[in-house]
Every structure is written in structure tokens, then in C-alpha cells.
Amino acid sequence: MKIAIVNDIPLAVETLRRALAFAPQHEVIWVAGDGAEAVRRCAAQTPDLVLMDLLMPVMDGVEATRRIMAQTPCAILLVTGDSEQNMRRVFEAMGHGALDVVNTPALGTGRTAEAAAPLLRKIQNIGWLIECGEKEASPAVPTRSTVAVQRLVAIGASAGGPAALAELLRGIPAGFPAAIVLVQHVDQVFAAGMADWLARESGVPVRLARDGEPPQLGAALLAGTNQHIRLLKNGHLAYTAEPSGYSIYRPSIDLFFESVAKRWNGEAVGVLLTGMGRDGAKGLRQMRERGFLTIAQDQRSSAVYGMPKAAAALGAAAEIRPLREIAPRLREFFA
Numbered sequence: 001m002k003i004a005i006v007n008d009i010p011l012a013v014e015t016l017r018r019a020l021a022f023a024p025q026h027e028v029i030w031v032a033g034d035g036a037e038a039v040r041r042c043a044a045q046t047p048d049l050v051l052m053d054l055l056m057p058v059m060d061g062v063e064a065t066r067r068i069m070a071q072t073p074c075a076i077l078l079v080t081g082d083s084e085q086n087m088r089r090v091f092e093a094m095g096h097g098a099l100d101v102v103n104t105p106a107l108g109t110g111r112t113a114e115a116a117a118p119l120l121r122k123i124q125n126i127g128w129l130i131e132c133g134e135k136e137a138s139p140a141v142p143t144r145s146t147v148a149v150q151r152l153v154a155i156g157a158s159a160g161g162p163a164a165l166a167e168l169l170r171g172i173p174a175g176f177p178a179a180i181v182l183v184q185h186v187d188q189v190f191a192a193g194m195a196d197w198l199a200r201e202s203g204v205p206v207r208l209a210r211d212g213e214p215p216q217l218g219a220a221l222l223a224g225t226n227q228h229i230r231l232l233k234n235g236h237l238a239y240t241a242e243p244s245g246y247s248i249y250r251p252s253i254d255l256f257f258e259s260v261a262k263r264w265n266g267e268a269v270g271v272l273l274t275g276m277g278r279d280g281a282k283g284l285r286q287m288r289e290r291g292f293l294t295i296a297q298d299q300r301s302s303a304v305y306g307m308p309k310a311a312a313a314l315g316a317a318a319e320i321r322p323l324r325e326i327a328p329r330l331r332e333f334f335a
Contacts, residue, residue, distance in 0.1 A: 001127050004047040005031045006038040006064065007079070008056045012104055016051055016079065019105045019116035026123065035064025042072045049075045049126060052098065054089045062093045069097035069160075069303060075126050075276065079104055079119070087193040094186075095163025097303040099126055099276060101190060125249060129277045150266030151178035151334055152215055154287070156253030158185040158275025160303025162194060164323055165273065169202035169220060171327025178267075178334050179215030181237070182206070182222045183229060183256045185249045185275065191224040198222070211239045223251040230259035249279060253307075257283025261290040268292040269333060271326060272317065275307035285316035293333060295319045295326055 003026050007013050013031055020026050029047055032038040036059040038050065050068065054061040065076050078093055078101040080086050090101050102122045105115045157165055161184045172180070186194055192208060198220070199206040208224030214236045215221060223229040227239040229251045243255075257270055257280060270287040272280045274297055288294040296308040296317035301324070311317045321329060 001026050001048045001123065002029045003027065003123075004029060004038070004041065004050045006033075006035065006050060006056070006061065007031075007053040008033045009053075012053070012081070015105055015107050016119075018107055018112065019119050022113055022116050023120050023123070035059030035061055035067075038064050039067045039071065042068050042074065046072045046074050048130065049077060049123065051079045052076050052093070054078060054080045054086050054093065060089070062089050062096065065093045065098050066096040073097065073304065075099055075130050077102065077122055077126060084193065087190070087197065090190065091162040091194060091197050095160060095166070095303065097160045097274075099129070099159045100185070100187065102187075129249065152260065152264055152266065152268045153178050153180045153271065153330060154183070154257060154260050154268060155180065155271040155273065156183045156257065156275075156280040156283075156307070157273035158249070158253075158277065158279065158304070158307060160274035161185070162197070164297065164301075164303070166198055166201040167323055168271075168273070168327050169198060169204040169206070171324075171331070172202070172204050172220075173331065175218075176331070176334070177217070178269075178330070179217055180204075180220040181209065181215055181229075181256070182220055183251050183253045183280075184222065185251075185253075185279070188224060188226045191222060195222045195224070209237050212236055223256070226250045228252050228255045230255050231263045232259075233263055235263060235265070249277075253280035254283035258286050261286040261292070264292075267334070269330060270294045271330075272296045272308055272311050273323070274302040274304050276304045277306050278310040280307050281310035281314050281316050284311050285314050288316055288318055293318055295321055295329065297326070298322050 034056045052061045076098040195206045205219040209221035232238050270284045284294050296311040299305040301322045
């Protein structure tokens with residue numbers, strides 16, 4: 001994979017080079033010292049992946065991500081010294097299309113290979129994702145759900161998802177008569193912070209889904225671990241490590257949508273938002289085949305038109321709508 005590094009600190013650049021040396025299949029093709037230089041370099045030589053710092057002079061990583069994704073889109077992995085302190089910037093950059101975030105490896109501990117592993121694992125996942133290597137899923141068979149809530153909105157998102165989810169949730173009124181479950185590709189380290197951020201940005205109560213609880217009226221539940229999330233036969237939510245080879249990213253949107261198609265007995269809507277790759281498209285198709293309303297975000301309003309495009313190509317989406325129209329459509333549907 002051809003990789004670019006964007007960081008204004010020479011020691012951080014050298015740390016990233018040393019970490020990448022453990023995976024010789026990767027090649028650093030250029031280094032930029034600030035976001036503005038990165039935008040120019042991407043236009044001249046677009047890499048497969050950008051390792052993007054957040055705090056830089058001239059132009060920070062959030063604005064650089066926005067411009068790169070608008071002008072010469074490519075995969076962007078945020079690499080920062082302290083992701084928890086920079087949580088707001090992390091979600092802003094992810095809203096513009098950054099795929100994931102990881103802390104800068106601490107290679108001075110004497111266990112350099114171990115310290116480099118989280119970064120290399122993220123890069124490997126992104127490599128699989130941009131090659132669209134998701135595996136086929138087994139077809140779902142409908143069974144009855146015993147859950148008390150009878151209306152559900154299942155929403156999946158990836159790159160560009162945080163901002164899209166915040167905008168969609170801002171259109172959800174108090175007293176909305178359906179439960180909401182959100183599946184966003186985000187590491188569990190950042191899931192709680194994302195739930196808090198979405199709640200502040202949208203005004204909708206957002207919290208992490210708890211293992212074994214049913215979907216809740218009056219709250220949006222966000223998948224919050226590195227395991228998959230799905231509905232059980234009784235309609236409750238469960239985290240599961242299996243199937244281990246099911247999807248590149250955890251949680252898998254496909255797996256959750258398929259469990260809704262298989263086990264939800266009331267009314268349901270599936271919504272697939274911006275994201276790279278194909279996750280969610282097959283599951284959304286199964287929801288449509290079950291008779292549920294399915295919606296995909298349109299190309300113009302998507303930060304990354306990958307997952308919604310795959311859904312459209314499969315005929316999985318009954319409706320393709322701009323982001324601004326999705327919340328009003330949900331209100332209309334459940335009126």
C-alpha cells in the first residue's frame with residue numbers, strides 16, 4: 001500500500017516510519033508537514049492511505065481531511081498523540097470522511113513490534129476495506145420477535161458517519177415513536193465519546209447499547225464494542241465475537257441488518273449512510289426483501305459514496321434520499 005504521512009513533528013514522522021517498517025509491503029511515498037501541503041501533495045500524487053495528524057500549523061488535520069475528501073478522495077487514518085483529548089476534532093474529521101483513528105505508537109518502550117501492532121492492524125483493515133473484500137453472508141430466515149417495542153430504525157454508517165448521524169438525529173423530535181439503533185464503524189475506545197458527542201450535537205439521548213437489553217424508545221443506542229451487535233430471537237441486543245471472519249470492520253452493519261430482517265416482528269426501517277466499502281448493502285437488501293422500508297443516502301450528500309452506492313447497485317434501497325430528507329421521511333413513516 002502506498003502511504004503518505006502528514007505530521008509536523010519529525011520525531012512522530014520517524015516513529016511512524018519505524019512502525020511501518022514491520023510491514024514491508026507498505027511504502028511511504030511522501031511526507032507533508034502541515035495540512036495545506038498535504039492537500040497539494042494529494043492532488044499531485046494521491047496515495048492509497050494518508051496517516052493524518054490532527055494538530056498542525058497552517059492547516060489542521062480536520063480541514064485537510066475535508067479538502068482531500070472533496071478534491072482527491074482517498075483513505076485517511078487519523079494518527080494523534082492523544083485521541084481522547086482531541087475527541088471533538090476526531091469526530092469532525094470522521095464526519096468529513098476519515099475512516100478511523102489510532103494513537104501514535106510509543107516505540108520507546110523496548111517492545112516496538114507490540115507498540116506498532118494497533119497502527120498496523122488499522123492499516124490492514126483499511127487495506128481490506130478499500131479492496132472491498134467483505135465475505136458473502138448467509139441468507140436470513142424470518143422468525144418472530146418477542147420484544148415489546150414494535151417500531152425500530154436501524155442505521156449504519158462508516159466514513160463520514162459521525163456528522164451524518166448528528167444531522168439525521170437533529171431531525172428526530174422528542175417523543176419519536178420508534179427505537180433507534182446505530183451501528184458506526186468506530187473503535188470501542190472512542191465509542192463512549194462518540195455517543196456523548198452525538199447527544200450534544202443532536203439533542204437526542206444517545207448512549208452505548210448494553211448487552212442483553214432491547215431497543216429503547218426515547219433513546220438512540222450506539223453499538224459500543226469491537227464485537228458485532230445483533231438481535232437475538234427474543235428481540236434483545238447482544239454483542240458477539242462470532243462469526244470471527246464475517247466482516248472487516250466490527251461491528252458489522254450487514255450482520256445487524258440481517259438480524260433485524262430475521263428476527264424483528266414489528267415495523268422497521270433500515271438506513272444506510274455514507275461510508276467506504278460495501279458493509280450494510282447485503283443486510284439492507286435482506287431487510288427490503290422482508291418488507292421493511294429501506295433508505296440509502298444519495299451520492300451528493302455522502303462524504304464517501306461507497307456503502308450507499310453498493311446498496312443502490314444491489315437494489316437494496318427502496319428509496320435513495322439526500323441526508324436532509326431522511327429524518328423527515330422517518331417522521332412521516334411513523335406518523
